[in-house]
Structure formats: structure tokens, C-alpha cells
Amino acid sequence: MPAHPRVAVVTGGSRGIGRQAVSRLAADGFAVVVGYAGARDLAEEAVKEVTAAGGRAVAVQADVAEEREAAGLFAAAESEYGGVDVVVHAAGRMHLAPIADLDLAELDALYRTNIRGTFAIAQQAARKVRPGGTIITFSTSVVGLAFPGYGAYSASKGAVEALTLILARELRGRDVTVNAVAPGPTATGLFLDGKDEETVARLAAQPPLERLGTPADIAEVVAFLASPAGHWINGQVVHANGGII
Template identity: 70%
Template sequence: MAVAVVTGASRGIGRAAAIALGAAGNDVVVGYAGSPAAAEETVALVTQAGGRAVAAQADVADEQAVAGMFDLAEKEFGGVDVVVNSAGLMLLSPLADLDLDDFDRMHRTNIRGSFVVAREAARRLRDGGAVIMVSTSVVGLQFPAYSAYAASKGAVEAMILVLARELRGRNITVNAVAPGPTATDLFLNGKDQSVIDNLAKQPPLERLGQPEDIAGVIAFLASPAGHWVNGQTVRANGGII
């Protein structure tokens, strides 16, 4: 039985990924930033899906807190085999109007947080494991107002193949999943219905993604069936690009 640490697992794609991994037989550490009640809901849903789960609060940019998540996984379940970094922050603004405090907050979570989680994974993942980072298809779509967010996720994509090569000899895969417009609170907040409807029409499949769509790709990459995929960014977006 494998053990997974999933950040940002109290909601959205992270929650769906935790449930999918639990259903596949993984034990799951449900990482969350600020909502213990929501995290416990995820724990209950993972348990209902057939896995064992515990919640762990951690700011992904805090190396001590992230180390604590891994400590908990080792204490409760014996080690770590899969790491999914789904924690993220999205603050939108035209570049000319960008609030640099927002820029710093977002890049602290999305860049520093991703590197902190990846660093801990590189140090402590058992051989044969998998690291899956969550990026965004906006890196390629390049919508107006997304410059800082896309830049932060572009940094995540830039490290994937590098880390995969650095882990040579340990049979560990490192990949990113880049969702397109997906019906999560992170995406829906602040958008009026006309914008949402327009984006839903863009993919040839003519709908928004659902968290479960992305979770299925994550679970595949974490499984033996997905282990020959390495150093890649998988754009799970219904064909919007």
C-alpha cells in the first residue's frame, strides 16, 4: 500500500485528488492551510472511498511545516510514496495595475511553496515514488490579467524535468498536471456568469473541467500504470489549447 501527501486537499482539485488516491488504495495525508473543518471533511471522504487518512495543517512555503507533514506520514503510515502539490493562490490583475504585495503573496505560495514541497519530496520519498505538481494551462493560453499567476506556474513547470533528472537512479517520476478552466472555488470566485459560460464553450468538449477530471490524471500519474510518464507537463484541459 502506498502513502500519499496531498497539499491543498481541503477543497477543489486537491480534495478530489486525495479521494481518488484513497480509492486507489493509498493512505493519504490531507494537507491544508487554514480550514480544519474542510480538511476533516476530506479525511472522511477519503475514508469513505476506501483509504486511510489524517489531516495536517501546513503553509507550503514554511519548510518546517512541510517537514511536519512528512513526519506525520511516516509516523502514521510508515513513509511517503506519492506527493501531490495542489496548494495554490490565484490573484488576477492587468500587469500595469499589479499590486506587488499580491505578487509577492502569490509567488510565495506558488513558487516557494512548490519548491519547498518538491525539496522535501526529493529528500524523503521512497524509491519508486511519484511527485505531481499542479500547474495551469494558462501558461500556454496566456489570458489577460493572468500574467503574474501564469509566471508563477511557469516556474513550477520549469523545474519538473530538472528534478526528474536529479532523481535518476531512484525510480521516482516527477510530472505536472496543468488544468484548464475547472469548476473550483479558486477559478469561479470573482467571475460573472457570462465569463464562466464563455470559457466553458472554449474546449471542443464544451464544458468546464471538474475536479474529478484532474484528479483522474493525477491518480494515473501516481499509479504503476503511469510510471513511464516522467518529466512532463500534462495539459488536462479538454482541448482548449
Template identity: 70%
Template structure:
């Protein structure tokens, strides 16, 4: 697929999977808008990596759960590059605790970022993505794993899956695909923080491929959905090496 002139917004693009998605789409020739909330240095580093690959790129700070900030993110993309073709909604947070002991303030924070944030970004994407474009959300394989301690996070990502499936059908006639990627355990700081080597080894042994996923694994799938995967629409794709 010819990606010349195509523009992608990647929220959560300064770290983890989002950072690798920026690099992968830059290699494909997209112009990139890196959305971030806190770490300007990491966001600027992602921009520099994209530019080193020959892509145009800018970083825009904003909270995905703030509708005005999200609108400003899309405004920046349109003003700098003329429009938006792909939106990758990779921003998210995770707090782990058993349901009985989880602080409800933490639940509210997670729902605000993971659910309200996905909704606000998708709302602007639904209004602005050009024909032939793609909206790619991030759910999680944890919606199927049913691991103790993940009830709140899994619930937030199940909501993202529901939003994705419905939005795909609401955009009938627009020639815009809407899908969600649902990674399994992936070697990012979000996943690795707080886990001992024994826990990580146990999770790595679960899929038939017998390893933890990498951000590169997930970015390849995103690149497919963003470009050549035009006949994949209204789906949640579980990228976990066959663990479920």
C-alpha cells in the same frame, strides 16, 4: 497497479482539485495525509470522506512555504504510515489583475505560495519519496493561454513547470517520476469566484469538448500518474479538453 501500503501526501487537500484527489486516491487504496493551511473543518471532512472509502487518513496543518512546516508534514506521514510514496502538490493561490496595476505585495504572496511552496514541498519529496514513487505538481494551462489579467499567476505556474522538468532529471536512478498537471478552466471556487455567467460560458465553449473541466477530470489524471503511469516522467500534461 497494487496500491496496498502506498502512502500519499496531498497539499491543498481540503478543497477544490486537491480535495477530489484525496477522494480518488482513497478509492484506490492509498493512505492519505491531507495538508491544509486554514480550514480545519474542510480538512477533517476530506479525511472522513477518505475513511468512508476504506482508506486510512489524517489531516496535518501547515504552510507549504514554511520549510519547517513542510518537514513536519512529511514527518507526520512517516510516523503514522511508515513512509511516503506519492506527493501531490495541489496547494496554490490566484490573484488576478493587469500587470500594470497588480499590487506587488499580492505578487509576493502568490510567488511565496505557488513557487516557494512548490519548491519546499518538492525538496522534501526529493529527499523522502520511496522507490517506485511519484511527485505530481500543479502548473496551469494559463501558461499557454496568455489571458490578460493572469500575468502573475501564469508566471508562478511557469516556474512550477520548470521546477518539475528539472527535478525529474535530478532524480535519475531513484525510480521516482516527476510530472506536472496543467489544468485549464476547472469548476472550483478558485476558478469560479468573481466570474459572471457570460465569462464562464465563453470559456466553456473554447475546448472542442465544449465544457468546463471538473475536479474529477483532473483527479483521474493524477491517479494515473501516481500509479500505473510509470513511463510518463518529466512532463507537463495539459488537461484542458483540447483548448490548446
């Protein structure tokens, strides 16, 4: 590791796409702050994996929708590693139900994490990310696919897309890029939860590549956007879905 590595903050870093992004960025030489909500054991496993490979990582618990806790992730990055260069906001919540049957309490909980949480992290990132850095949020290809049952989730991610594109323009002159990654069906616990085999098989057959995405597929997109090679991509929603749309 270099004496002064580039530094990444990854929310939702204990599992799924966030966990894979932690490993991938660490392999590229980033020191990583692994943000997690409640799965301390999984976050610590992610840290051990990075350090065992010779990298640097620390786990920090934070409810991304709480302003002080969101700020704590960035304070940890600054105290441990000296600053922040890349933010990957992978933390999210999903609840599926037809719009007519949706429990509005579930809607409130989903919006608290996906919208308020994204705003809280985006605010900190806009203040803290150093020149040459990048901010990566997460949307979903379902915003365009309009699958029944995804009304609340898609609406929350549509808001994420809007704030991402506006933030990219608000950071004019800072040399900081801001993009959203919009995965298609991806084999994570969040996606697979509650789906029967028939549903999973049907969704896997939709892309021309005829399979579900993997967290590693999405982490490669994250790594590219975080690298100098991806720095000319800015203010975009990058659909990583195997060609569904």
C-alpha cells in the same frame, strides 16, 4: 486496506482538485495525509469521507511555504504510515489583474505560495519519496493560453514547470517520476471566484468538449500518474484541458 499501503501526501487537500485527489487516491488504496492551510473543518470532512469508506487518512495543517511546516507533512506520513510514495502538490494561490495595475504585495503573496511553496514541498519530496513513487506538481494551461489578467499567476506557474522538469532529471536513478499537471478552466472555487456568468460561459465554450473541467477530471489524471500504469511518464507537463491547446 493492506497492512502496509502506499502513502500519499496531498497539499491543498481540503478543497477543489486537492480534495478530489484525496478521495481518488484513497479509493486506489493509498493512505493519505491531507495537507491544508486553514480550512480545518473541510480537511476533517475529507478524512471522514475516506475513513467511512474503509480507507486511512489524517489531516495535517501546514503553510507550504514554511520549511518546517512542509517537512511536518512528510514527518506525519512517516510516523502514521511508515513513509511516502506519492506527493500531490495541489496547494496554490491565484490573483488576477492586468500587469500595469498589479499590486506588487499581491505578487509577493502569490509567489510565496506558488513558487516558494512548491520548492519547499519539492525539496521534501525529493528527499523522502520511496523508489517507485511519483511527485506531481500543478501548473496551468494558461501558461500557454496567455489570457490577459493572468500575468502574475502564469509567471508563477511557469516557474513551477521549470523546477518540475529539472527535478525529474535530478532524480535520475531513484525510480521516482516527476510531472506537472496543467489544468484548463476547471470548476473550482479558486477558478470561479470573481468571475461573472458571461466570463464563465465563454471559458466553458473554449474546449472542443464545450464544458469546464471538473476536479474529478483532474483527479483521474493524478491517479493515473500515481499508478504503475503511469510510471513511464516522467519529466512532462500534462495538459488536462479538454483540448483547448
